Amino acid sequence: MTPRPTINDVARAAGVSKGAVSFALNNRPGLATETRERILAVARELGWTPNSRARALSVSRSFAVGLVMARPPETLRADPFFPSFIAGLESVLSESGYALLLQVVPEHDHELRSYRRLAEEGRVDGVFVTDLHVDDTRPALLAELGLPAVIIGPALGEPFWPAVGVDDGPGVAAAVEHLVGLGHTRIAHVSGPTAMVHGQSRRDAWSRAMREAGLPEGPFAEADFSAEEGASATRRLLDLPEPPTAIVYANDLMAMAGLSVATGRGVDVPGRLSITGFDDTELAAHVQPGLTTVSTNVLDWGRAAAERLLALVDGRDPAPTELDPPRLVVRGSTGPAPS
Amino acid sequence: MTPRPTINDVARAAGVSKGAVSFALNNRPGLATETRERILAVARELGWTPNSRARALSVSRSFAVGLVMARPPETLRADPFFPSFIAGLESVLSESGYALLLQVVPEHDHELRSYRRLAEEGRVDGVFVTDLHVDDTRPALLAELGLPAVIIGPALGEPFWPAVGVDDGPGVAAAVEHLVGLGHTRIAHVSGPTAMVHGQSRRDAWSRAMREAGLPEGPFAEADFSAEEGASATRRLLDLPEPPTAIVYANDLMAMAGLSVATGRGVDVPGRLSITGFDDTELAAHVQPGLTTVSTNVLDWGRAAAERLLALVDGRDPAPTELDPPRLVVRGSTGPAPS
DNA sequence: TTGTACGCGTTATCAA
DNA sequence: TTGATAACGCGTACAA
Numbered sequence: 001m002t003p004r005p006t007i008n009d010v011a012r013a014a015g016v017s018k019g020a021v022s023f024a025l026n027n028r029p030g031l032a033t034e035t036r037e038r039i040l041a042v043a044r045e046l047g048w049t050p051n052s053r054a055r056a057l058s059v060s061r062s063f064a065v066g067l068v069m070a071r072p073p074e075t076l077r078a079d080p081f082f083p084s085f086i087a088g089l090e091s092v093l094s095e096s097g098y099a100l101l102l103q104v105v106p107e108h109d110h111e112l113r114s115y116r117r118l119a120e121e122g123r124v125d126g127v128f129v130t131d132l133h134v135d136d137t138r139p140a141l142l143a144e145l146g147l148p149a150v151i152i153g154p155a156l157g158e159p160f161w162p163a164v165g166v167d168d169g170p171g172v173a174a175a176v177e178h179l180v181g182l183g184h185t186r187i188a189h190v191s192g193p194t195a196m197v198h199g200q201s202r203r204d205a206w207s208r209a210m211r212e213a214g215l216p217e218g219p220f221a222e223a224d225f226s227a228e229e230g231a232s233a234t235r236r237l238l239d240l241p242e243p244p245t246a247i248v249y250a251n252d253l254m255a256m257a258g259l260s261v262a263t264g265r266g267v268d269v270p271g272r273l274s275i276t277g278f279d280d281t282e283l284a285a286h287v288q289p290g291l292t293t294v295s296t297n298v299l300d301w302g303r304a305a306a307e308r309l310l311a312l313v314d315g316r317d318p319a320p321t322e323l324d325p326p327r328l329v330v331r332g333s334t335g336p337a338p339s
Numbered sequence: 340m341t342p343r344p345t346i347n348d349v350a351r352a353a354g355v356s357k358g359a360v361s362f363a364l365n366n367r368p369g370l371a372t373e374t375r376e377r378i379l380a381v382a383r384e385l386g387w388t389p390n391s392r393a394r395a396l397s398v399s400r401s402f403a404v405g406l407v408m409a410r411p412p413e414t415l416r417a418d419p420f421f422p423s424f425i426a427g428l429e430s431v432l433s434e435s436g437y438a439l440l441l442q443v444v445p446e447h448d449h450e451l452r453s454y455r456r457l458a459e460e461g462r463v464d465g466v467f468v469t470d471l472h473v474d475d476t477r478p479a480l481l482a483e484l485g486l487p488a489v490i491i492g493p494a495l496g497e498p499f500w501p502a503v504g505v506d507d508g509p510g511v512a513a514a515v516e517h518l519v520g521l522g523h524t525r526i527a528h529v530s531g532p533t534a535m536v537h538g539q540s541r542r543d544a545w546s547r548a549m550r551e552a553g554l555p556e557g558p559f560a561e562a563d564f565s566a567e568e569g570a571s572a573t574r575r576l577l578d579l580p581e582p583p584t585a586i587v588y589a590n591d592l593m594a595m596a597g598l599s600v601a602t603g604r605g606v607d608v609p610g611r612l613s614i615t616g617f618d619d620t621e622l623a624a625h626v627q628p629g630l631t632t633v634s635t636n637v638l639d640w641g642r643a644a645a646e647r648l649l650a651l652v653d654g655r656d657p658a659p660t661e662l663d664p665p666r667l668v669v670r671g672s673t674g675p676a677p678s
Numbered sequence: 679t680t681g682t683a684c685g686c687g688t689t690a691t692c693a694a
Numbered sequence: 695t696t697g698a699t700a701a702c703g704c705g706t707a708c709a710a
Contacts, residue, residue, distance in 0.1 A: 051703085
């Protein structure tokens with residue numbers, strides 16, 4: 001609990017000025033090598049570390065970036081995305097001496113206020129924007145606030161706004177093609193909220209893939225990524241006069257709930273119904289039968305997003321980011337169409 | 340993108356001194372009501388907001404608290420705890436103008452460095468400590484650093500170190516009692532790592548509950564909370580010459596993986612094997628059969644932890660926190676012992 | 679290399 | 695009682 005030494009203490013102990021110490025610590029030219037080394041030695045000896053508060057004030061930067069998650073806690077709970085994504089962000093941020101500031105707010109309205117406050121108080125140098133809605137007002141707000149931002153997810157609309165994300169499309173398409181290859185023709189889709197970009201984009205990819213396979217679109221049910229709605233959507237689909245022989249779900253959670261609904265009704269999977277998910281959550285490999293799903297490298301995604309934002313904040317050109325395309329992982333939940 | 344007005348701008352516009360403005364904004368006595376109101380009106384008109392960097396430097400506080408999660412990304416991914424917990428923390432922190440600073444590190448060693456750095460750079464005013472190990476060195480380090488800290492989880496050993504957590508014991512005990520009531524006598528346990536406090540405490544609770552029911556302890560398998568190890572532990576238990584008729588798992592993820600292993604082998608649940616989990620994850624209600632599990636109010640837990648830490652940071656007496664005890668949720672995965 | 683102003687809000691001191 | 699003045703926190707940047 002001894003007070004940490006300041007740059008002034010180092011200067012006094014080394015018999016030089018504050019300015020000289022600052023130069024030495026930041027490796028800037030204009031100091032005799034000998035002086036520089038003496039200063040560094042003294043600093044080390046005293047155990048000096050920079051005070052981020054003072055630094056932040058003097059350079060008008062906070063060395064922190066923000067992530068606001070606007071979801072009700074219930075849907076946040078089961079989401080496999082954020083923990084991995086945050087781990088990816090962190091791996092880059094901590095290397096660069098940046099901190100990640102997290103906010104969780106229950107709804108969109110709060111989210112706008114959160115961003116505004118983060119910006120006005122100067123708490124962060126930039127932010128990540130997730131769960132983009134179609135017609136989302138955040139990009140406009142952030143532009144107005146002049147806060148650097150990176151959108152997480154497939155960019156819709158504004159092409160010049162920096163977005164980092166893997167395109168869901170090929171993943172969903174691969175699932176559909178896999179099912180078509182197994183002889184399925186009535187392939188349904190259970191989507192996330194189509195008011196959200198990644199809900200809509202997966203739905204679009206399903207439509208397109210069906211069209212390209214020369215098939216009619218097949219039954220569709222909108223849900224909200226939750227197990228609850230995944231289950232009820234599945235019930236609706238199975239109750240149809242002519243039920244689908246395969247269902248492509250927009251995430252694993254809904255797919256696993258759907259799998260249980262089918263099993264519970266005595267509908268054999270994959271004998272009478274094939275099922276695919278999206279995310280490749282840990283449990284997907286361990287349900288019975290194993291869930292065929294789409295795997296994305298969320299950790300890399302986080303890394304790329306962090307690099308992009310730091311580049312933006314520093315006014316650097318970002319290194320071009322190459323993200324692995326989504327990959328279909330085939331397991332036991334898909335099989336030949338029933339004849 | 341106009342530069343935000345400073346307190347000096349407000350002072351100039353109101354025709355008073357910087358100090359007077361500060362007094363007005365912080366509602367401190369020593370100003371004529373009329374002057375105060377004039378200053379506040381001007382501040383509002385200019386759209387002044389405090390600059391958190393300057394504030395932090397001048398009061399030697401960062402108005403941020405830290406949470407370091409030391410887990411490999413894979414196990415973080417499926418954890419239902421953190422998202423809810425963080426939502427709970429945030430609900431309190433944001434009210435008080437505190438920010439949550441998040442770090443994710445791959446292992447314990449990094450974690451110590453993280454805490455040291457957060458403290459030395461003055462980035463945070465306090466921290467939460469999670470995933471406590473038995474013989475954890477972090478409490479000592481944090482005490483040495485003089486950084487206020489709240490331990491998340493049942494307090495082991497040091498009784499005076501502030502810890503906030505629901506006691507797992509009664510939840511696990513309730514599960515065992517429920518099974519005993521159904522006539523089970525060979526009740527196994529699949530634990531988390533017993534090197535971790537919440538792995539050990541759930542295991543202890545199981546032992547104790549068996550003893551109190553007058554039963555021998557039953558087979559035990561240590562795992563790591565992951566689906567993978569939950570599945571393999573289950574296989575080991577089912578392969579025993581005299582397999583258990585019920586298994587109490589330390590979390591839902593392992594329980595659901597175990598459920599699938601049993602189903603896959605044609606072992607009827609709950610006909611021949613009863614299964615219980617811990618966490619009441621969203622999917623637990625939607626697997627087939629529904630998982631009997633223990634529910635804890637993680638959101639409240641987060642709230643309580645945040646209140647405790649803020650009290651500690653401010654030197655206030657914390658409001659006594661009353662957390663809901665864990666609650667057993669009975670679903671279809673438990674039934675009468677086979678005769 | 680040194681000295682010093684600067685960033686911006688807080689707080690102690692002191693004069694009216 | 696009211697309010698001005700100045701010192702403070704600490705690292706950075708620029709003129710001398």
